[in-house]
Amino acid sequence: xxxxxxxxxxxxxxxxxALLAKEPKPIEGPxxxxxxxxxxxxxxxRKLLKDIYNLKKPDAAYLSRKNDFVPFEDASLIExxxxxxxxxxxxxxxxxxxxxxxxxxxxTFNYGILDMIELGADKYKAMSEFQNVKVLxxxxxxxxxxxxxxxxxxxxxxxxxxxxxxxxxxxxxxxxLQGLEHVLSFTATDSGEIYFRSYRxxxxxxxxxxxxxxxxxxxxxxxxxxxxxxLASDDLYKEACKIPxxxxxxxxxxxxxxAFGSKMGRIHMGKQDINRLQTRKMKGLxxxxxxxxxMLMNKKKAKKAAKAAQINDVA
Amino acid sequence: MEIVNEILDREQKKAxxxxxxxxxxxLEVEFDIGTLLAYDSNDLDTKLLNSNTxxxxxxxxxxxxxxxxxxxxxxxxxRIEEAIVVRLPPPTTVLPRAKPVPKPRPLTKWEEFAKAKxxxxxxxDKLQWDEQLQKWVPLFGxxxxxxxxxxxxxxxxPQNVDPMTDMYEKKASEKSEKVAKNELQRLKNIAxxxxxxxxxxxxxxxxxxxxxxxxxxAATVAKASTASLGKFQDKLPKEKxxxxxxxxxxxxxxxxxxxxxxxxxxxxxEHNLNVLxxxxxxxxxxxxxxxxxxxxxxxxxQ
Numbered sequence: 001x002x003x004x005x006x007x008x009x010x011x012x013x014x015x016x017x018a019l020l021a022k023e024p025k026p027i028e029g030p031x032x033x034x035x036x037x038x039x040x041x042x043x044x045x046r047k048l049l050k051d052i053y054n055l056k057k058p059d060a061a062y063l064s065r066k067n068d069f070v071p072f073e074d075a076s077l078i079e080x081x082x083x084x085x086x087x088x089x090x091x092x093x094x095x096x097x098x099x100x101x102x103x104x105x106x107x108t109f110n111y112g113i114l115d116m117i118e119l120g121a122d123k124y125k126a127m128s129e130f131q132n133v134k135v136l137x138x139x140x141x142x143x144x145x146x147x148x149x150x151x152x153x154x155x156x157x158x159x160x161x162x163x164x165x166x167x168x169x170x171x172x173x174x175x176x177l178q179g180l181e182h183v184l185s186f187t188a189t190d191s192g193e194i195y196f197r198s199y200r201x202x203x204x205x206x207x208x209x210x211x212x213x214x215x216x217x218x219x220x221x222x223x224x225x226x227x228x229x230x231l232a233s234d235d236l237y238k239e240a241c242k243i244p245x246x247x248x249x250x251x252x253x254x255x256x257x258x259a260f261g262s263k264m265g266r267i268h269m270g271k272q273d274i275n276r277l278q279t280r281k282m283k284g285l286x287x288x289x290x291x292x293x294x295m296l297m298n299k300k301k302a303k304k305a306a307k308a309a310q311i312n313d314v315a
Numbered sequence: 316m317e318i319v320n321e322i323l324d325r326e327q328k329k330a331x332x333x334x335x336x337x338x339x340x341x342l343e344v345e346f347d348i349g350t351l352l353a354y355d356s357n358d359l360d361t362k363l364l365n366s367n368t369x370x371x372x373x374x375x376x377x378x379x380x381x382x383x384x385x386x387x388x389x390x391x392x393x394r395i396e397e398a399i400v401v402r403l404p405p406p407t408t409v410l411p412r413a414k415p416v417p418k419p420r421p422l423t424k425w426e427e428f429a430k431a432k433x434x435x436x437x438x439x440d441k442l443q444w445d446e447q448l449q450k451w452v453p454l455f456g457x458x459x460x461x462x463x464x465x466x467x468x469x470x471x472x473p474q475n476v477d478p479m480t481d482m483y484e485k486k487a488s489e490k491s492e493k494v495a496k497n498e499l500q501r502l503k504n505i506a507x508x509x510x511x512x513x514x515x516x517x518x519x520x521x522x523x524x525x526x527x528x529x530x531x532x533a534a535t536v537a538k539a540s541t542a543s544l545g546k547f548q549d550k551l552p553k554e555k556x557x558x559x560x561x562x563x564x565x566x567x568x569x570x571x572x573x574x575x576x577x578x579x580x581x582x583x584x585e586h587n588l589n590v591l592x593x594x595x596x597x598x599x600x601x602x603x604x605x606x607x608x609x610x611x612x613x614x615x616x617q
Binding site for chain 1: 350361376381384393395400408410411414416
């Protein structure tokens with residue numbers, strides 16, 4: 001739609017298609033993710049982002065070039081790159097004396113920063129250090145959030161939503177039971193520590209239909225520390241969370257259920273036409289022959305008068 | 316009694332072989348099965364977390380995963396292409412979108428008018444039979460230009476036109492003018508949709524020689540185009556202000572008349588029928604005095 005609203009028309013069909021693909025749609029696909037390096041990224045942040053990139057792989061891009069910028073001061077580069085790559089979430093790694101092993105997770109809305117959360121990677125064990133079988137790429141993981149802090153702290157609340165956005169992959173309608181083999185666990189303490197762990201699910205027999213779950217750690221395992229945050233204003237966040245009209249369930253009017261669960265409907269009747277109402281026929285209300293004659297005469301007279309008027313008009 | 320005990324024993328042994336799938340939690344764990352998410356708001360065991368972090372986290376994750384997957388396994392299953400799948404309920408966590416919800420495209424001026432008038436777009440056939448060429452010619456696009464060229468190998472110069480004019484050139488310029496007009500209208504529509512104020516277009520240059528009316532309009536517009544809207548400009552002895560249709564709108568500072576809104580089809584029909592009725596029901600007015608006088612006059616002459 002905005003393609004038509006552009007002042008400069010796309011010159012080629014291919015160009016037009018590319019622009020159309022970038023247009024906002026009512027139902028969006030999985031969000032694309034960008035990983036990039038800030039000023040002086042450390043080996044740890046580089047590896048960490050690469051690991052997360054591996055977890056997110058089909059919907060992510062890893063940019064290995066160093067960028068001399070500080071996202072919390074000027075995020076225009078992120079906005080520009082997100083626009084270019086049509087991405088909506090990003091991760092930036094940097095390292096300084098003041099903020100060692102700094103990771104910034106964030107997302108954009110309409111190519112502008114929505115929120116950014118800075119985390120320090122205190123401890124980190126890479127995926128490659130766990131010597132075992134990994135999960136298939138592109139699999140939908142189970143997400144676990146442990147600890148009451150996720151709901152009490154406003155920053156953590158947003159971080160929980162951000163992590164869900166990061167790793168939930170895509171809205172699906174059906175899922176293969178055997179394909180449930182990856183768990184991401186996020187545990188938050190009151191002091192702002194966040195433990196990120198990743199496990200592979202092993203389904204064991206339990207003598208029942210539901211299997212017994214065993215877990216095997218596959219990495220990466222990261223201990224984050226919450227640092228600075230830059231959260232979206234309530235207005236912007238509300239606008240970003242807007243559900244398009246196409247997806248809203250259509251409300252059925254005038255249907256309710258009572259305490260016993262039986263369906264009740266309210267019907268609206270039109271206005272009743274009393275003149276056409278069939279009342280009881282009675283001999284006393286019948287017209288006499290004289291009355292009927294009079295009525296016929298009246299009708300004839302009226303007809304004649306109408307005809308005469310018509311002839312007059314024509315003449 | 317012995318048999319019962321035996322069976323119970325056997326069952327117990329069977330059960331011992333497997334580890335339990337039931338997990339006890341102090342507070343209920345919240346689930347969002349649609350996104351495969353579980354939120355455990357129970358307090359963490361700080362002592363264990365600090366001393367034996369990894370093992371504690373793994374056991375915690377195992378318990379919560381067990382709870383989550385117990386819920387998933389309860390869902391109705393289906394078989395799709397040799398795989399057993401479960402149908403997930405719609406997710407309850409609301410995640411922000413990447414781009415804003417698309418707005419419907421604003422209507423163009425013509426579309427607005429057509430909607431008000433109830434004009435529907437008629438579908439035209441892509442090919443049309445050309446009597447002259449005796450073949451099907453596309454309405455536009457591929458092969459249309461070639462057909463046009465074949466058809467117009469000769470163009471007659473009409474009688475009212477200078478015989479030396481190049482009709483091909485004329486046709487081409489007409490076409491390019493149409494394209495330019497279309498483009499201008501497209502831009503105007505965009506400007507209207509974005510609520511951008513565009514400068515009013517001055518006098519249209521229709522030919523190399525402007526008419527007296529156009530010149531008068533141009534002079535009036537130029538005079539009024541000062542900061543004080545031409546209030547302090549001197550006037551010539553017999554100067555007249557330009558008048559005519561559409562001139563008023565061009566002069567800066569003049570109040571613009573508001574256009575009447577486009578009537579609805581019903582209103583328009585009613586109005587037209589009223590006019591028709593007025594005409595049909597017209598009766599000649601009889602001036603009795605005049606008629607009598609005339610009658611007397613004719614009689615006297617006789």
